[in-house]
Amino acid sequence: MTVSPRHWTRPLLASLCIATLLSGCGLFGKKPEEAKAPTYSKADWSDLPKTADSDVVEGFNAWRSACAVRLKKDEIWAATCTQALGVPASPAAIRQFMQDHLQPYQLRAGSGSETGLITGYYEPVYRGSLERSAQHGVPVYGVPSDLVVVALDSVYPELKGKRLRGKLDGNTLKPYADAAGIRREGVDAPVLAWLGDPMDLQFLQIQGSGRIQLDSGRQLRLGYAEQNGRPYKPVGRWLVEQGELSKDEVSMPRIRDWARAHPQRVDELLASNPSYVFFSQRPDSNEGPRGSLNVPLTPGYSVAIDRKVIPLGSLMWLSTTRPDGAPVVRPVAAQDTGGAIVGEVRADLFWGTGDAAGDLAGHMKQEGQLWLLWPKGAELPGAS
Numbered sequence: 001m002t003v004s005p006r007h008w009t010r011p012l013l014a015s016l017c018i019a020t021l022l023s024g025c026g027l028f029g030k031k032p033e034e035a036k037a038p039t040y041s042k043a044d045w046s047d048l049p050k051t052a053d054s055d056v057v058e059g060f061n062a063w064r065s066a067c068a069v070r071l072k073k074d075e076i077w078a079a080t081c082t083q084a085l086g087v088p089a090s091p092a093a094i095r096q097f098m099q100d101h102l103q104p105y106q107l108r109a110g111s112g113s114e115t116g117l118i119t120g121y122y123e124p125v126y127r128g129s130l131e132r133s134a135q136h137g138v139p140v141y142g143v144p145s146d147l148v149v150v151a152l153d154s155v156y157p158e159l160k161g162k163r164l165r166g167k168l169d170g171n172t173l174k175p176y177a178d179a180a181g182i183r184r185e186g187v188d189a190p191v192l193a194w195l196g197d198p199m200d201l202q203f204l205q206i207q208g209s210g211r212i213q214l215d216s217g218r219q220l221r222l223g224y225a226e227q228n229g230r231p232y233k234p235v236g237r238w239l240v241e242q243g244e245l246s247k248d249e250v251s252m253p254r255i256r257d258w259a260r261a262h263p264q265r266v267d268e269l270l271a272s273n274p275s276y277v278f279f280s281q282r283p284d285s286n287e288g289p290r291g292s293l294n295v296p297l298t299p300g301y302s303v304a305i306d307r308k309v310i311p312l313g314s315l316m317w318l319s320t321t322r323p324d325g326a327p328v329v330r331p332v333a334a335q336d337t338g339g340a341i342v343g344e345v346r347a348d349l350f351w352g353t354g355d356a357a358g359d360l361a362g363h364m365k366q367e368g369q370l371w372l373l374w375p376k377g378a379e380l381p382g383a384s
Helices: 018-022 053-064 078-084 091-101 179-185 198-207 235-241 252-261 263-271 355-363
Strands: 039-042 102-108 116-123 125-129 138-141 148-151 163-169 172-174 191-195 209-213 219-227 277-282 302-305 315-321 327-337 346-353 365-375
Touching: 053 078, 053 091, 053 315, 053 327, 078 091, 091 102, 116 198, 116 209, 116 355, 125 198, 138 198, 138 277, 179 263, 191 198, 191 219, 191 277, 198 209, 198 252, 198 263, 198 277, 235 252, 235 263, 252 263, 252 355, 302 315, 315 346, 327 346, 346 355, 346 365
Parallel strands: 116 346, 125 209, 302 327
Antiparallel strands: 039 102, 102 365, 116 365, 125 191, 138 191, 148 163, 163 172, 209 219, 219 277, 302 346, 315 327, 315 365
Protein backbone atom coordinates (compact mmCIF):
# COMPACT_ATOMS: atom_id res chain seq x y z
CA MET A 1 0.00 0.00 0.00
CA THR A 2 1.72 -1.20 0.06
CA VAL A 3 3.41 5.71 -3.02
CA SER A 4 2.82 3.27 -4.26
CA PRO A 5 0.04 2.87 -6.14
CA ARG A 6 -0.87 2.70 -2.63
CA HIS A 7 2.46 2.29 -0.95
CA TRP A 8 4.68 4.50 -3.01
CA THR A 9 5.87 6.36 0.06
CA ARG A 10 7.17 3.12 1.42
CA PRO A 11 10.40 1.77 0.05
CA LEU A 12 8.60 -1.44 -0.42
CA LEU A 13 5.12 -2.65 -0.56
CA ALA A 14 2.29 -1.14 -2.45
CA SER A 15 -0.24 -3.66 -1.66
CA LEU A 16 -2.91 -5.16 -3.75
CA CYS A 17 -6.09 -4.84 -1.75
CA ILE A 18 -9.46 -4.25 -3.29
CA ALA A 19 -9.33 -0.65 -2.08
CA THR A 20 -6.16 -0.11 -4.10
CA LEU A 21 -7.73 -1.59 -7.18
CA LEU A 22 -10.60 0.85 -6.89
CA SER A 23 -9.02 3.99 -5.42
CA GLY A 24 -5.72 5.71 -5.96
CA CYS A 25 -3.46 8.55 -4.93
CA GLY A 26 -1.79 11.34 -6.84
CA LEU A 27 1.88 12.19 -6.65
CA PHE A 28 2.15 14.62 -9.57
CA GLY A 29 -0.60 17.11 -10.21
CA LYS A 30 -3.25 15.60 -7.94
CA LYS A 31 -3.17 15.72 -4.18
CA PRO A 32 -4.14 12.60 -2.22
CA GLU A 33 -7.29 12.81 -0.17
CA GLU A 34 -6.55 14.25 3.24
CA ALA A 35 -7.69 12.37 6.33
CA LYS A 36 -9.95 14.27 8.71
CA ALA A 37 -8.60 15.04 12.15
CA PRO A 38 -8.76 11.75 14.06
CA THR A 39 -10.34 11.28 17.44
CA TYR A 40 -8.35 9.35 20.03
CA SER A 41 -10.82 8.07 22.59
CA LYS A 42 -9.15 6.98 25.84
CA ALA A 43 -9.96 3.37 26.67
CA ASP A 44 -9.29 0.85 29.42
CA TRP A 45 -7.33 -2.30 28.72
CA SER A 46 -10.47 -4.23 29.65
CA ASP A 47 -12.25 -2.55 26.70
CA LEU A 48 -10.00 -4.24 24.15
CA PRO A 49 -11.30 -7.47 22.61
CA LYS A 50 -9.48 -10.49 24.00
CA THR A 51 -6.88 -12.37 22.00
CA ALA A 52 -4.78 -15.51 22.25
CA ASP A 53 -1.47 -15.54 24.10
CA SER A 54 0.34 -16.57 20.91
CA ASP A 55 -0.96 -13.48 19.11
CA VAL A 56 0.18 -11.25 21.97
CA VAL A 57 3.72 -12.63 21.71
CA GLU A 58 3.89 -12.49 17.90
CA GLY A 59 2.46 -8.99 17.66
CA PHE A 60 4.67 -7.60 20.41
CA ASN A 61 7.77 -9.22 18.90
CA ALA A 62 6.92 -7.77 15.47
CA TRP A 63 6.76 -4.29 17.00
CA ARG A 64 9.84 -4.83 19.18
CA SER A 65 11.88 -5.88 16.14
CA ALA A 66 12.18 -2.20 15.20
CA CYS A 67 13.23 -0.99 18.63
CA ALA A 68 16.94 -1.69 18.24
CA VAL A 69 17.00 -0.16 14.75
CA ARG A 70 14.74 2.89 14.69
CA LEU A 71 12.43 3.44 17.61
CA LYS A 72 15.16 3.96 20.21
CA LYS A 73 16.01 7.14 18.29
CA ASP A 74 12.41 8.38 18.54
CA GLU A 75 12.00 10.55 21.64
CA ILE A 76 8.38 9.42 22.06
CA TRP A 77 9.29 5.73 22.03
CA ALA A 78 12.92 5.73 23.24
CA ALA A 79 12.29 4.93 26.90
CA THR A 80 9.52 2.43 26.18
CA CYS A 81 11.63 0.67 23.56
CA THR A 82 14.65 0.46 25.82
CA GLN A 83 12.56 -1.26 28.47
CA ALA A 84 10.77 -3.46 25.91
CA LEU A 85 14.03 -5.03 24.77
CA GLY A 86 14.39 -6.68 28.16
CA VAL A 87 10.87 -8.11 28.44
CA PRO A 88 10.79 -11.94 28.39
CA ALA A 89 8.92 -13.49 25.44
CA SER A 90 6.12 -14.76 27.64
CA PRO A 91 2.45 -13.73 27.30
CA ALA A 92 2.13 -12.74 30.96
CA ALA A 93 5.27 -10.59 30.94
CA ILE A 94 4.28 -8.88 27.69
CA ARG A 95 0.73 -8.19 28.81
CA GLN A 96 2.00 -6.74 32.08
CA PHE A 97 4.56 -4.58 30.28
CA MET A 98 1.97 -3.16 27.89
CA GLN A 99 -0.48 -2.40 30.67
CA ASP A 100 2.23 -0.75 32.77
CA HIS A 101 3.70 1.41 30.01
CA LEU A 102 1.04 1.94 27.32
CA GLN A 103 -2.34 3.66 27.27
CA PRO A 104 -4.97 2.42 24.77
CA TYR A 105 -6.82 4.99 22.67
CA GLN A 106 -9.56 3.84 20.34
CA LEU A 107 -9.43 5.49 16.94
CA ARG A 108 -12.62 7.08 15.70
CA ALA A 109 -13.40 8.65 12.36
CA GLY A 110 -14.33 12.31 12.08
CA SER A 111 -17.92 11.12 11.84
CA GLY A 112 -17.54 9.41 15.22
CA SER A 113 -17.58 5.88 13.79
CA GLU A 114 -15.48 3.29 15.60
CA THR A 115 -15.25 1.01 12.56
CA GLY A 116 -13.27 1.40 9.37
CA LEU A 117 -11.73 -0.50 6.47
CA ILE A 118 -9.08 -3.18 6.95
CA THR A 119 -7.48 -4.54 3.77
CA GLY A 120 -4.49 -6.75 3.05
CA TYR A 121 -1.30 -6.89 1.00
CA TYR A 122 1.47 -9.37 0.27
CA GLU A 123 4.75 -10.07 -1.53
CA PRO A 124 4.08 -11.79 -4.89
CA VAL A 125 6.30 -14.35 -6.61
CA TYR A 126 6.33 -14.36 -10.42
CA ARG A 127 8.25 -16.52 -12.88
CA GLY A 128 10.83 -14.62 -14.88
CA SER A 129 14.33 -14.50 -16.30
CA LEU A 130 17.50 -12.42 -16.22
CA GLU A 131 17.62 -12.59 -20.01
CA ARG A 132 15.04 -11.55 -22.58
CA SER A 133 13.44 -14.42 -24.45
CA ALA A 134 10.35 -15.33 -26.42
CA GLN A 135 8.69 -16.34 -23.14
CA HIS A 136 9.94 -13.38 -21.11
CA GLY A 137 9.69 -10.05 -22.89
CA VAL A 138 8.33 -7.66 -20.25
CA PRO A 139 11.13 -5.59 -18.66
CA VAL A 140 11.29 -4.73 -14.98
CA TYR A 141 13.17 -1.43 -14.93
CA GLY A 142 15.51 0.03 -12.37
CA VAL A 143 15.63 3.79 -11.82
CA PRO A 144 16.13 5.78 -15.08
CA SER A 145 19.22 7.93 -15.37
CA ASP A 146 17.15 10.98 -16.39
CA LEU A 147 14.54 10.82 -13.63
CA VAL A 148 14.75 13.94 -11.44
CA VAL A 149 13.32 13.80 -7.91
CA VAL A 150 12.88 17.05 -5.96
CA ALA A 151 12.28 16.88 -2.20
CA LEU A 152 9.91 19.81 -1.76
CA ASP A 153 10.44 20.02 1.99
CA SER A 154 14.03 21.11 1.35
CA VAL A 155 12.50 24.46 0.36
CA TYR A 156 9.07 24.28 1.99
CA PRO A 157 9.27 22.48 5.37
CA GLU A 158 5.45 22.31 5.53
CA LEU A 159 5.59 19.91 2.56
CA LYS A 160 7.47 17.26 4.54
CA GLY A 161 7.61 13.99 2.63
CA LYS A 162 6.35 15.51 -0.64
CA ARG A 163 8.38 14.96 -3.80
CA LEU A 164 8.14 16.19 -7.35
CA ARG A 165 9.29 13.85 -10.10
CA GLY A 166 10.03 14.69 -13.69
CA LYS A 167 12.59 15.08 -16.46
CA LEU A 168 14.69 18.08 -17.45
CA ASP A 169 14.02 19.70 -20.81
CA GLY A 170 16.76 22.28 -20.92
CA ASN A 171 16.31 24.13 -17.63
CA THR A 172 12.64 23.20 -17.28
CA LEU A 173 11.39 20.28 -15.21
CA LYS A 174 8.60 18.57 -17.10
CA PRO A 175 6.46 15.55 -16.19
CA TYR A 176 8.13 12.21 -16.80
CA ALA A 177 6.71 9.87 -19.43
CA ASP A 178 3.53 8.08 -18.43
CA ALA A 179 3.32 4.30 -18.18
CA ALA A 180 2.05 3.89 -21.74
CA GLY A 181 4.97 5.93 -23.07
CA ILE A 182 7.46 3.94 -21.02
CA ARG A 183 6.06 0.63 -22.25
CA ARG A 184 6.06 1.87 -25.83
CA GLU A 185 9.45 3.61 -25.99
CA GLY A 186 11.39 2.23 -23.04
CA VAL A 187 13.64 4.26 -20.74
CA ASP A 188 17.36 4.69 -20.11
CA ALA A 189 17.42 2.36 -17.13
CA PRO A 190 18.86 -1.04 -16.22
CA VAL A 191 16.58 -4.01 -16.77
CA LEU A 192 16.60 -6.00 -13.53
CA ALA A 193 14.57 -8.93 -14.83
CA TRP A 194 12.15 -9.99 -17.54
CA LEU A 195 8.59 -11.21 -16.94
CA GLY A 196 6.30 -13.10 -19.25
CA ASP A 197 2.98 -11.39 -18.50
CA PRO A 198 2.39 -7.61 -18.50
CA MET A 199 -0.23 -8.12 -15.79
CA ASP A 200 2.49 -9.57 -13.54
CA LEU A 201 4.40 -6.31 -13.90
CA GLN A 202 1.28 -4.26 -13.21
CA PHE A 203 0.57 -6.15 -10.00
CA LEU A 204 4.25 -6.10 -9.01
CA GLN A 205 4.10 -2.32 -9.30
CA ILE A 206 0.91 -2.15 -7.26
CA GLN A 207 2.47 -4.30 -4.53
CA GLY A 208 5.69 -2.33 -4.67
CA SER A 209 7.92 -5.37 -4.17
CA GLY A 210 8.12 -9.03 -4.98
CA ARG A 211 10.24 -11.97 -5.99
CA ILE A 212 11.13 -13.25 -9.44
CA GLN A 213 11.39 -17.04 -9.61
CA LEU A 214 14.26 -17.93 -11.93
CA ASP A 215 14.74 -21.27 -13.68
CA SER A 216 17.92 -21.78 -11.64
CA GLY A 217 15.79 -21.99 -8.51
CA ARG A 218 16.90 -18.63 -7.20
CA GLN A 219 14.34 -16.03 -6.22
CA LEU A 220 15.41 -12.51 -7.18
CA ARG A 221 14.06 -10.00 -4.66
CA LEU A 222 12.96 -6.59 -5.92
CA GLY A 223 11.75 -3.58 -3.97
CA TYR A 224 10.26 -0.21 -4.75
CA ALA A 225 12.92 2.35 -5.68
CA GLU A 226 11.13 5.24 -7.44
CA GLN A 227 8.08 6.23 -9.44
CA ASN A 228 7.47 8.34 -12.53
CA GLY A 229 5.46 10.99 -10.67
CA ARG A 230 2.22 10.35 -12.53
CA PRO A 231 -0.98 9.84 -10.51
CA TYR A 232 -2.01 6.27 -9.80
CA LYS A 233 -5.32 5.32 -11.40
CA PRO A 234 -6.57 1.84 -10.50
CA VAL A 235 -7.12 -0.56 -13.38
CA GLY A 236 -9.98 -2.05 -11.40
CA ARG A 237 -11.80 1.25 -11.44
CA TRP A 238 -11.31 1.47 -15.21
CA LEU A 239 -12.95 -1.94 -15.64
CA VAL A 240 -15.89 -0.75 -13.55
CA GLU A 241 -16.20 2.43 -15.61
CA GLN A 242 -16.12 0.36 -18.80
CA GLY A 243 -18.95 -1.81 -17.50
CA GLU A 244 -16.72 -4.89 -17.58
CA LEU A 245 -16.91 -5.61 -13.84
CA SER A 246 -19.07 -4.41 -10.99
CA LYS A 247 -17.42 -2.72 -8.03
CA ASP A 248 -18.05 -5.78 -5.85
CA GLU A 249 -16.41 -8.06 -8.40
CA VAL A 250 -13.06 -6.26 -8.49
CA SER A 251 -10.21 -8.44 -7.25
CA MET A 252 -6.84 -9.50 -8.55
CA PRO A 253 -8.12 -12.87 -9.86
CA ARG A 254 -11.06 -11.23 -11.65
CA ILE A 255 -8.80 -8.64 -13.28
CA ARG A 256 -6.42 -11.39 -14.42
CA ASP A 257 -9.31 -13.41 -15.81
CA TRP A 258 -10.56 -10.38 -17.74
CA ALA A 259 -7.08 -9.74 -19.17
CA ARG A 260 -6.75 -13.36 -20.32
CA ALA A 261 -10.19 -13.22 -21.94
CA HIS A 262 -9.45 -9.89 -23.67
CA PRO A 263 -5.76 -9.96 -24.70
CA GLN A 264 -6.44 -7.38 -27.42
CA ARG A 265 -7.48 -4.84 -24.75
CA VAL A 266 -4.68 -5.36 -22.22
CA ASP A 267 -2.72 -2.38 -23.54
CA GLU A 268 -5.84 -0.24 -23.17
CA LEU A 269 -6.34 -1.53 -19.64
CA LEU A 270 -2.75 -0.78 -18.63
CA ALA A 271 -2.81 2.64 -20.32
CA SER A 272 -5.62 3.65 -17.98
CA ASN A 273 -3.02 3.83 -15.17
CA PRO A 274 -0.31 6.42 -16.03
CA SER A 275 1.79 5.59 -12.98
CA TYR A 276 4.93 3.48 -13.34
CA VAL A 277 7.14 2.08 -10.56
CA PHE A 278 10.89 1.49 -10.84
CA PHE A 279 12.62 -1.15 -8.72
CA SER A 280 15.93 -1.95 -7.10
CA GLN A 281 17.41 -5.35 -6.37
CA ARG A 282 17.36 -6.38 -2.71
CA PRO A 283 19.65 -8.88 -1.00
CA ASP A 284 18.58 -12.51 -1.24
CA SER A 285 16.97 -13.38 2.06
CA ASN A 286 14.17 -15.38 3.63
CA GLU A 287 13.14 -12.46 5.82
CA GLY A 288 9.99 -10.52 5.06
CA PRO A 289 10.13 -7.51 2.74
CA ARG A 290 11.00 -4.20 4.36
CA GLY A 291 8.37 -1.53 4.85
CA SER A 292 8.66 2.21 5.36
CA LEU A 293 10.32 1.70 8.73
CA ASN A 294 13.06 -0.33 6.96
CA VAL A 295 12.56 -3.43 9.09
CA PRO A 296 11.34 -6.80 7.78
CA LEU A 297 7.56 -7.06 7.84
CA THR A 298 6.03 -9.87 9.89
CA PRO A 299 3.19 -11.78 8.18
CA GLY A 300 -0.07 -11.24 10.01
CA TYR A 301 1.38 -8.70 12.45
CA SER A 302 2.71 -5.76 10.40
CA VAL A 303 0.34 -3.14 9.02
CA ALA A 304 0.47 -0.14 6.72
CA ILE A 305 -1.23 2.94 8.11
CA ASP A 306 -1.96 6.58 7.36
CA ARG A 307 0.93 8.27 9.12
CA LYS A 308 -1.08 11.51 9.41
CA VAL A 309 -3.18 9.58 11.91
CA ILE A 310 -0.87 6.91 13.33
CA PRO A 311 2.86 7.60 13.76
CA LEU A 312 5.06 5.09 11.96
CA GLY A 313 6.48 2.57 14.41
CA SER A 314 3.49 2.62 16.78
CA LEU A 315 2.10 -0.45 18.49
CA MET A 316 -1.61 -0.97 17.88
CA TRP A 317 -4.46 -3.34 18.69
CA LEU A 318 -6.48 -4.63 15.74
CA SER A 319 -9.89 -6.28 15.72
CA THR A 320 -11.22 -7.49 12.36
CA THR A 321 -11.93 -10.69 10.44
CA ARG A 322 -10.40 -12.69 7.62
CA PRO A 323 -12.33 -12.87 4.33
CA ASP A 324 -13.83 -16.17 5.53
CA GLY A 325 -15.13 -14.49 8.68
CA ALA A 326 -12.58 -15.91 11.13
CA PRO A 327 -11.69 -13.32 13.79
CA VAL A 328 -8.34 -11.49 13.72
CA VAL A 329 -7.67 -9.85 17.09
CA ARG A 330 -4.07 -9.02 18.02
CA PRO A 331 -1.39 -6.41 18.61
CA VAL A 332 0.09 -5.20 15.32
CA ALA A 333 3.07 -3.03 14.39
CA ALA A 334 2.62 0.08 12.23
CA GLN A 335 5.67 -0.50 10.03
CA ASP A 336 4.53 0.59 6.59
CA THR A 337 2.61 3.33 4.80
CA GLY A 338 0.59 3.67 1.62
CA GLY A 339 -0.78 6.42 -0.56
CA ALA A 340 -4.21 4.80 -0.71
CA ILE A 341 -4.19 3.95 3.00
CA VAL A 342 -6.00 7.11 4.01
CA GLY A 343 -8.29 7.64 6.96
CA GLU A 344 -8.63 7.45 10.69
CA VAL A 345 -9.75 3.85 11.17
CA ARG A 346 -7.74 2.34 8.31
CA ALA A 347 -5.04 -0.32 8.07
CA ASP A 348 -3.56 -2.69 5.53
CA LEU A 349 -2.47 -6.03 7.00
CA PHE A 350 0.60 -7.74 5.53
CA TRP A 351 -0.14 -11.42 4.92
CA GLY A 352 3.23 -12.72 3.73
CA THR A 353 4.74 -14.09 0.51
CA GLY A 354 3.30 -16.16 -2.31
CA ASP A 355 -0.05 -17.31 -3.64
CA ALA A 356 -1.75 -18.22 -0.35
CA ALA A 357 -0.93 -14.80 1.10
CA GLY A 358 -2.04 -13.21 -2.16
CA ASP A 359 -5.39 -14.95 -1.99
CA LEU A 360 -6.00 -13.55 1.49
CA ALA A 361 -4.79 -10.08 0.57
CA GLY A 362 -6.71 -9.93 -2.68
CA HIS A 363 -10.05 -10.73 -1.03
CA MET A 364 -9.68 -8.80 2.21
CA LYS A 365 -12.04 -5.86 2.54
CA GLN A 366 -13.23 -6.11 6.12
CA GLU A 367 -14.69 -3.86 8.77
CA GLY A 368 -12.47 -3.42 11.79
CA GLN A 369 -11.53 -1.41 14.84
CA LEU A 370 -8.16 0.00 15.87
CA TRP A 371 -6.61 1.10 19.15
CA LEU A 372 -3.39 3.08 19.40
CA LEU A 373 -1.22 1.83 22.28
CA TRP A 374 0.62 5.01 23.21
CA PRO A 375 3.35 5.57 25.82
CA LYS A 376 1.80 6.79 29.06
CA GLY A 377 2.33 10.48 29.68
CA ALA A 378 3.34 11.21 26.08
CA GLU A 379 1.50 13.86 24.09
CA LEU A 380 -0.91 12.34 21.58
CA PRO A 381 -0.10 12.57 17.85
CA GLY A 382 -1.08 15.91 16.37
CA ALA A 383 -1.52 17.58 19.74
CA SER A 384 -0.15 21.09 20.03
